[in-house]
Amino acid sequence: MSDVIQNLSMFYVSQERSFQVDYGNDTFLKDGEPFRYVSGSIHYARIHPDYWQDRLQKMYSAGLNAIELYIPWNLHEPNPGEYNFEGGADLLKFLRLANETGLLVILRPGPYMCSEWDLGGLPAWLLKHTSIALRTSDENYLQPATKWMNKLLSMVKPFLYKYGGPIILVQIENEYGSYPACDYTYMEYLHKLFVNVLGDDVVYFTTDGPSKSMLTCGMIKGVLATIDFRAVENATAHFDLLRSFQPNGPLVNSEFYTGWLDHWGEPHQTLSTSIFTKSLDNLLSMGVNVNMYMFEGGTNFAFWTGGNYKNGMYRPQCSTHDYDAPLSEAGDPTEKYYAIREVISKVLCNTRSNIKVFTLPPQPVPQPTPKASYNAMNMQFFGSLLDVLQIISPHGPIKSKYPVAMEMLNQYHGFMLYRTTIPTQAATTGLLNCSGIRDRGYVMVNGISQGVLERITNPNINITYKSGDTLDILVENQGHINYGIGMYDPKGIYSNVTLNDTLLLDWSMYPLTIDKIIPKIKKSLHRSAIRVRPAVNSPSFYYSEVILDPNNDTFLDPMGWSKGQAFLNDFNLGRYWPTKGPQVTLYIPAPVIDKGGKNTLILLELERAGETVRLLDKPILDGPV
Structure with missing residues (x-):
């Protein structure tokens, strides 16, 4: 309680500050006035984080009076009871x-937040409970979720509008009507938890798609219901449906989509400016409260991308989260940005009603x-992944008769190496069957690559x-499922492996901390001779020392390479996969560039190495697929 009282002093607290719903007049009230x-x-x-202020200022300059943000649980609690609110996770600084x-x-x-983020923001350590029912009143889920929400809500409480902070609404769960569990007990429990921590005078809301089943399972009695839908959909019909469930209250589209997400191997998604702004004009003219999703999409750095089931197939998402949003991945105003600003100016700034008139910032x-x-830069071979295994798995292997999923060994992101010895066999070639691969396995025999296993599409190779x-078998976690069915999605190898129908036993499993190799590579560059590239490719590290301007963003173009993970200095830029598309380039924000000028670019190439890479001043997000 003392922390809360201390934090309250950050803001000037006025007794007149209030935010509530006026159901009789179908509007919000801010300080007693329609809003x-x-x-x-x-x-x-x-x-x-060095760009937070820049992006917020650009959103304010567009005429917005609010922002909407998710909080990823797995970012802030990477291990049970271990919390992270520093650097890029400094939520309170952002608020x-x-x-x-x-x-x-x-x-x-x-x-839960979904948002194309790994496991929808839930921490993967929850999956260590093999029978867990995520997003339900199952105690295995509810107990850690309650502990987390109590901590988080207590931290953000001083930032509520009534205390002088910016928070005017708080969502409970997220699009719960889309989740097949439909556990009313769970949703009511969360509502009571929120009220217990934040108070009963906060405006809570739910968000769901515009269908009867979604609203039936997603709404909470006494909580404002909102919906989300695309620009090409019938707004009037959707709000008529909402009114059949909730006759009064302000109309809200909580996710009015400015574009869409990209999956590897599928065409880049865009939404024309004219279609979007025409629909935005219509919604604002109807008096609807609108949140544009996304206004800036940003980047799924490191291993934070999620995955979806789509038409019965697993589809991992791209590192970029550009989303064809009004602010680009690099935070630049686009044509859509200026068109949105014009609509806000035309519809809201030049008309008067019972709502306070908007004004664009001067x-x-x-x-x-x-x-x-x-210019193109040569990439030098540093060593294979197997060469540096002791560095990236310093505690050595964990042994088991059968393969064990990554989460059971506290490996929640990235890679794990599974190793065994081939037993006595008469044959010299055979079919390796690994139906439990999740998501992608790079197979080597005595360090020589044999091929790639893929979840669902290619779980067997000769x-x-x-x-x-x-x-x-080096297994890559390409992202836990973040939406809908199948969210219990353990990674690594979670079932038995056979070779010519012979069960392979006695596995050594190496959890890999890839980031640990980065400082090792940088330290050893000047102490060792240039290593000769092997004639046969296997997962390996490559590097280049480059002079870059720390005042400029840039984009890594890995065309000519196949698939892997890229690092600049100690910063994990994300996954690249130009052979799959549509994303080609990886965004490099200027703050990760060394101010001394010299930088170390490192690639973990998993399949086929190229010779050079380029750094461009424009992204390529719509490459061939």
């Missing part, structure tokens, strides 16, 4: 910046961040071997 918001979604975890910029906040604290829109391109050979 509506036009907001945009922005995710602090997808933006370098302070929003308040100082003049933007109100619509908070979506979860515990200052000009902030300029795009500067960009730079550079390999060449002899008895006593070492079989390694």
